[in-house]
Amino acid sequence: MVAIDIDNAAKSYAGKRVLDGVSMRIDKGEFVAILGPSGCGKTTLLRLLAGFEKLDDGSIALGGVEVSNKHFTLPPEKRNVGIVFQNYALWPHMSVGDNVGYALKIAGVGSSERKRKSLDALDAVGMRDLSERAPADLSGGQRQRVALARCLAANPSVMLLDEPLANLDVHLRASMEKEFLGFHKRTGATMLYITHDQSEAMALADRIAVMDKGRLVQFARPHELYREPRDEMVARFIGNGLILPASSIAAASQPGQVMAEVFGTPHRVRAPLSGRAGAQLSVHPNDLALANDDGEGFSATVERVVYRGSHNQVDFHPDAMPELSLTLHAPLDRAVAPGHAISVRIDDGWVIPAAA
Amino acid sequence: MPAFSISAKGLILAGLAAFVAVLSLAPLLRLALTGVAPDGFVDLQRLSDLLLKQRVFTATLNSLYVAVASTVLALIVGVLAAVLTVYTDMRAKTAWVFGFVLPLMIPPQVTALAWVQAFSPTSPVLGLLGLTLPQGARHPLFSSYGIVLLLGLYNAPLVFLTVRAALRRLPANLVEAARAAGAGGWRVFFTVLLPLARAGIFAGAALSFVSAIGNFGIQAMLGIPARFPTLITLIYQQLNSYGPDALADMASLALMLSLITVAGICFSGWLGRRKDARVEGLGGAIQIDLGRWRPPVEAACWVFLATTLVLPLSALVATSLVTGFGQELSLATLTLANYSNALLHHASIREAFLTSLGLTTVAVIVLMVVALFLGYFLSWQRSVEVRLIHMAAELSYALPGIVLGVAMILFFLKPLPVLGFSIYGTVWIILAAYLSNFLALALRPVLGGFAQIDRSLEEASQVAGAGFLQRMRDIIVPLVAPAAFASGIIVFMSALNEIQVSILLVSSSARTIGPMIVFLEEGGSSTLAAAVGCLMIVIVLALMLVASGLSSRLPKGALPWQN
Numbered sequence: 001m002v003a004i005d006i007d008n009a010a011k012s013y014a015g016k017r018v019l020d021g022v023s024m025r026i027d028k029g030e031f032v033a034i035l036g037p038s039g040c041g042k043t044t045l046l047r048l049l050a051g052f053e054k055l056d057d058g059s060i061a062l063g064g065v066e067v068s069n070k071h072f073t074l075p076p077e078k079r080n081v082g083i084v085f086q087n088y089a090l091w092p093h094m095s096v097g098d099n100v101g102y103a104l105k106i107a108g109v110g111s112s113e114r115k116r117k118s119l120d121a122l123d124a125v126g127m128r129d130l131s132e133r134a135p136a137d138l139s140g141g142q143r144q145r146v147a148l149a150r151c152l153a154a155n156p157s158v159m160l161l162d163e164p165l166a167n168l169d170v171h172l173r174a175s176m177e178k179e180f181l182g183f184h185k186r187t188g189a190t191m192l193y194i195t196h197d198q199s200e201a202m203a204l205a206d207r208i209a210v211m212d213k214g215r216l217v218q219f220a221r222p223h224e225l226y227r228e229p230r231d232e233m234v235a236r237f238i239g240n241g242l243i244l245p246a247s248s249i250a251a252a253s254q255p256g257q258v259m260a261e262v263f264g265t266p267h268r269v270r271a272p273l274s275g276r277a278g279a280q281l282s283v284h285p286n287d288l289a290l291a292n293d294d295g296e297g298f299s300a301t302v303e304r305v306v307y308r309g310s311h312n313q314v315d316f317h318p319d320a321m322p323e324l325s326l327t328l329h330a331p332l333d334r335a336v337a338p339g340h341a342i343s344v345r346i347d348d349g350w351v352i353p354a355a356a
Numbered sequence: 357m358p359a360f361s362i363s364a365k366g367l368i369l370a371g372l373a374a375f376v377a378v379l380s381l382a383p384l385l386r387l388a389l390t391g392v393a394p395d396g397f398v399d400l401q402r403l404s405d406l407l408l409k410q411r412v413f414t415a416t417l418n419s420l421y422v423a424v425a426s427t428v429l430a431l432i433v434g435v436l437a438a439v440l441t442v443y444t445d446m447r448a449k450t451a452w453v454f455g456f457v458l459p460l461m462i463p464p465q466v467t468a469l470a471w472v473q474a475f476s477p478t479s480p481v482l483g484l485l486g487l488t489l490p491q492g493a494r495h496p497l498f499s500s501y502g503i504v505l506l507l508g509l510y511n512a513p514l515v516f517l518t519v520r521a522a523l524r525r526l527p528a529n530l531v532e533a534a535r536a537a538g539a540g541g542w543r544v545f546f547t548v549l550l551p552l553a554r555a556g557i558f559a560g561a562a563l564s565f566v567s568a569i570g571n572f573g574i575q576a577m578l579g580i581p582a583r584f585p586t587l588i589t590l591i592y593q594q595l596n597s598y599g600p601d602a603l604a605d606m607a608s609l610a611l612m613l614s615l616i617t618v619a620g621i622c623f624s625g626w627l628g629r630r631k632d633a634r635v636e637g638l639g640g641a642i643q644i645d646l647g648r649w650r651p652p653v654e655a656a657c658w659v660f661l662a663t664t665l666v667l668p669l670s671a672l673v674a675t676s677l678v679t680g681f682g683q684e685l686s687l688a689t690l691t692l693a694n695y696s697n698a699l700l701h702h703a704s705i706r707e708a709f710l711t712s713l714g715l716t717t718v719a720v721i722v723l724m725v726v727a728l729f730l731g732y733f734l735s736w737q738r739s740v741e742v743r744l745i746h747m748a749a750e751l752s753y754a755l756p757g758i759v760l761g762v763a764m765i766l767f768f769l770k771p772l773p774v775l776g777f778s779i780y781g782t783v784w785i786i787l788a789a790y791l792s793n794f795l796a797l798a799l800r801p802v803l804g805g806f807a808q809i810d811r812s813l814e815e816a817s818q819v820a821g822a823g824f825l826q827r828m829r830d831i832i833v834p835l836v837a838p839a840a841f842a843s844g845i846i847v848f849m850s851a852l853n854e855i856q857v858s859i860l861l862v863s864s865s866a867r868t869i870g871p872m873i874v875f876l877e878e879g880g881s882s883t884l885a886a887a888v889g890c891l892m893i894v895i896v897l898a899l900m901l902v903a904s905g906l907s908s909r910l911p912k913g914a915l916p917w918q919n
Contacts, residue, residue, distance in 0.1 A: 050815075050819060052815060052818075075818070076815070076818040076819050077818050077819070077820075077821045077822055077823055078821075079819075080821075081819060082819060083815070083816065083819045085812040085815070085816060086812075087810060087812060089810060089812035089813050089815065089816040090816075091813055091816070091817070091831060091835075092835070093834045093835060102817065102820050102822075102830070103819075103820035103821055106820055106821040106822050106826065107821060150816075150820075154819075154820055154821075156819075
């Protein structure tokens with residue numbers, strides 16, 4: 001069943017398009033991340049879903065009911081969505097328990113049942129014992145959990161999470177990521193997770209919608225984004241992607257594979273089964289390796305070597321295109337130094353489809 | 357499925373618009389219309405005849421002169437005080453700042469009365485200090501210099517507060533960088549601090565100018581006996597001599613006064629903006645070590661307070677404790693008769709107190725509610741209509757109170773539609789003027805309160821299903837309440853102290869306490885006037901105490917007298 005159906009949504013502020021014909025369908029129980037750099041329109045999309053902003057064009061339906069189009073906007077208080085705000089937005093004048101139970105109070109739920117349900121929600125995030133506390137007395141991670149419980153207690157049809165980990169330190173982030181996954185598994189809630197951190201999105205989401213300049217660029221599973229980016233922006237954004245120029249592309253023996261010439265050397269890489277192949281090859285630092293003999297790869301010159309513990313990060317430029325700076329991971333036992341001439345092999349790559 | 361029901365939010369916004377339209381916009385428009393075209397057409401001949409009349413021309417120049425000269429004085433005193441308290445290692449700053457800002461909370465007519473009594477030939481305090489003024493000579497303060505001196509001292513705290521806020525925002529490292537570049541203390545002051553604080557200094561100058569030109573209490577108490585007419589006293593005397601017949605001329609004069617006021621605001625705004633001196637970073641503790649100059653500087657500061665605050669106020673207190681002005685205060689002459697007269701026996705004073713308290717309380721309650729809603733829209737739902745409402749409110753606050761008084765008379769003189777009676781001459785017209793005049797004042801702390809809370813707190817409750825009024829009650833009011841309370845206190849003090857708004861609106865059946873002092877002094881009851889003045893100061897101090905008790909919960913800077 002479709003929980004969220006966004007059809008051709010468009011929104012402008014002061015003549016500037018911030019959302020441009022975005023369409024996506026999200027199934028009930030799915031965990032979807034909206035990923036993009038700041039200013040890509042992801043926050044606008046969340047505010048449209050919640051009903052804080054009005055659509056200029058297109059429509060949004062929640063659970064099969066249309067809630068926004070260009071003439072009509074159902075106010076947020078009537079949508080039954082839950083939001084976990086970036087700054088948590090816990091009401092400082094209410095206790096933790098009252099925060100969690102507020103939506104139930106609005107809905108007219110009696111006080112004993114309200115109390116039970118709020119304690120259940122706090123239980124789900126391991127905060128049952130702190131229900132009498134004031135939000136000001138909690139740590140950052142605890143506030144995050146209360147915000148989650150408050151969202152859960154209202155039993156919303158969709159949960160919208162607005163960069164919920166942005167205000168936490170690195171260690172807390174990792175443990176909260178685990179919490180979110182467990183929480184999603186336990187509750188089965190439909191979750192829409194806004195973030196600009198691609199590794200966070202990759203770790204959490206069933207599917208990721210990559211947005212750029214108000215457009216939805218690609219909506220796919222994490223491994224697809226990594227292995228088969230639809231355009232240069234996605235290729236660069238995910239997993240420190242690199243772009244190499246490819247030419248003389250010819251079909252290889254296996255379907256889905258082609259022979260492409262990169263810096264004068266032929267390489268066997270993957271390509272879209274249908275559609276026209278473009279002239280760009282998407283690779284990641286892990287896909288590049290130091291070749292054992294010169295015939296195996298393209299020649300390049302080392303710029304910088306950085307020790308990374310498990311490997312050396314080697315920054316280099318291909319001799320055929322000295323202005324292009326690339327990176328590969330070399331085993332520690334391969335001695336390389338700035339200025340060395342090396343030969344670089346491409347183990348895996350994806351020819352980005354040509355723009356339609 | 358669009359809902360066509362009228363939302364609570366829409367109704368409230370319409371109510372706010374109507375509130376401001378009836379109380380501020382319509383009266384001021386009416387004033388402008390009457391001032392320029394009393395008979396429905398623009399009569400330039402009448403205007404030029406009126407404005408070039410010797411008396412009017414002189415009064416206009418006098419108004420400009422006292423406003424500009426007193427602003428210069430206020431700037432010198434206020435900037436010095438701000439620099440000393442922010443940057444130097446002067447001791448007992450908190451107490452000194454309290455004493456320095458206190459005059460701002462005292463009604464100007466009471467201040468004027470206190471000074472007049474302190475420096476009269478029969479002064480109750482100069483004698484104690486072994487000083488005398490020649491008998492029979494003209495009172496030294498009944499002159500243009502006296503007006504400039506008192507207006508300047510009265511407005512110095514206004515300059516002080518804005519400049520202090522500007523100085524506190526300056527990052528310490530700018531001064532440290534200047535020091536490291538080899539600049540000494542004075543050079544740092546003149547080449548770094550003053551230029552960076554310039555926007556604050558000119559903002560203070562604008563406040564001081566506006567306050568001075570519209571200050572009825574001091575201009576009337578000193579200017580009328582000195583036969584030194586200003587626009588504001590001229591308007592007052594016109595109504596006194598000719599009654600409402602003189603309304604068209606009064607409207608023209610009020611318009612003139614408004615134009616000067618607005619021009620003053622614009623001019624100082626332009627001066628302050630000419631160079632962009634925005635700074636980044638947080639203010640820090642820049643400390644200038646006064647060294648061996650510390651004792652003399654501190655002594656000078658306290659002597660200043662003793663002369664400008666303690667001396668006049670003790671004269672006021674001394675006068676209020678004797679039966680006749682000029683009588684020496686001793687155990688034999690000490691009496692509380694003036695106080696018992698004021699509170700118990702003198703019916704018109706008692707009624708004026710009660711009327712003022714009642715009007716002020718009602719105005720505070722209404723304005724707190726209006727300010728909460730208007731603050732919500734201004735902070736979170738700005739639209740063209742909301743901006744217009746705000747501008748109208750700011751205009752009625754910035755224009756001299758007497759201008760608003762004339763506008764109110766013009767607008768409310770005719771019987772109200774439907775009700776069929778006029779509120780002119782009743783307490784209701786004074787209430788209307790208070791609501792119009794003090795809305796912008798009530799709004800400021802509330803806007804500060806809204807700025808401190810994150811919008812997402814409201815959005816979270818909206819997502820939880822709460823409608824507008826419910827969000828207001830459950831989330832917004834509890835969070836903004838301390839700020840709203842601060843605005844209540846400030847409006848209460850201002851409305852109780854004011855004289856310039858109600859001076860034209862009072863009648864024998866509706867009197868407020870502010871003008872009472874002028875009437876008593878004009879009627880020769882100096883000792884009674886002094887007692888009333890002392891009572892007003894006591895009320896002000898009590899209110900300040902109450903508000904200070906809550907200061908830990910208030911937005912920073914909500915209470916002007918705190919360091």
